[in-house]
Amino acid sequence: MGEDNYLGRILIIDDEKENTEIIKDILGDVNYHAVIASGASEAKAMIVGHEFDLVLMDVWMPGQDGMSLLDEWINAGFDTPIVMMSGHAEPSDIVRALKLGAIDFLKKPLHDLLPIVRNILTRQAPAESNQEVSGIDFSLKLKEARNLFEKQYLLHHLALHDNNIAVVAEKAGLERTTLYRKLKDLGIDKR
């Protein structure tokens, strides 16, 4: 009877066929409907017009990587929970994924997948806001206060994007070399 029989719909984004088949089988056996995308572009096509309850996404994929896709979807307001997975990840990668908005990070090959999936689907994590508490002293002159605000804003984005100036410039709506000047003026050394 179609989709109504399932406990949930799960999108698996991973280019490793053996891996995704195993996950699909495990989830299928307990009435989750798993859909596989082998890359970012396929995944983007799949979410059009389809609701998913969970996304399991690999970090390393040919073409656009999972971290970049995560960032793109979170910024677009995508609110389905996303779990990242990787066979090998640095702590900074894991921290970054969580700060971008992933709700968990799993090591491949996956262990104990089902309890994780059940736990997520029974209590959905609230979507995190991009709001920041700036706590700037308004007794400062406007120019000084504004500079502190800009400094916080840029430090936030530098942290979020691994000091990648091209990405931060785009996020901030600034020309790349303008950003360099602004960082210098504000006394921000990204090293």
Add this chain to the structure above:
Amino acid sequence: MGEDNYLGRILIIDDEKENTEIIKDILGDVNYHAVIASGASEAKAMIVGHEFDLVLMDVWMPGQDGMSLLDEWINAGFDTPIVMMSGHAEPSDIVRALKLGAIDFLKKPLHDLLPIVRNILTRQAPAESNQEVSGIDFSLKLKEARNLFEKQYLLHHLALHDNNIAVVAEKAGLERTTLYRKLKDLGIDKR
């Protein structure tokens, strides 16, 4: 001149002496006051009656481990930012630390410590004075975010000074007629 010379006080909780000495030197060179605790019990004693701006805590320590101490402190309402560190950690450990309330997770030996420390400490809200929680969305372009910040700043001052433009201009460090133009540009009608 004692503690007033420092940019911040940082508690380092780690039983590896070589590691903590290096961190202390790095931080000391740029005017941070680093204090070392070699284990959880020593750290607990040190936070009594002392304010810290940041805690760097190892995960694996003899006696009570760092994750357990993190959990204990977060549950007790400890609000100083805590960064965990470890030479080797599973993704599940890193995810757990962040979900417990750590603000970052670093791999030992540490790299790029100073930008991380500066980033954290510039975002700390000062205890009192004219501080405002602005909660501005950093996903906006810089110009848009900046305009929202300026709007909050000016509305704050208008409220504080009974819509007296001459006084607000002086507080803001702007020329009086410049302030009129800015209010108009930001869509602020003081009536």
Add this chain to the structure above:
DNA sequence: GCAAGTTGTTGCTAAAATACAACAAATGAA
């Protein structure tokens, strides 16, 4: 070693922001 791509700096120019000045309109006290 070399080519391609990335990072970082600087010159120049246009656009935006700010200050200064002048003046009109509104307000309030006498």
Add this chain to the structure above:
DNA sequence: TTCATTTGTTGTATTTTAGCAACAACTTGC
């Protein structure tokens, strides 16, 4: 009603900010 003060607008000059372009230095992959 008159006058002084305050509020509000606008022209113009100056300063600051931002974008574009060019290029040097560095990094990475082959």
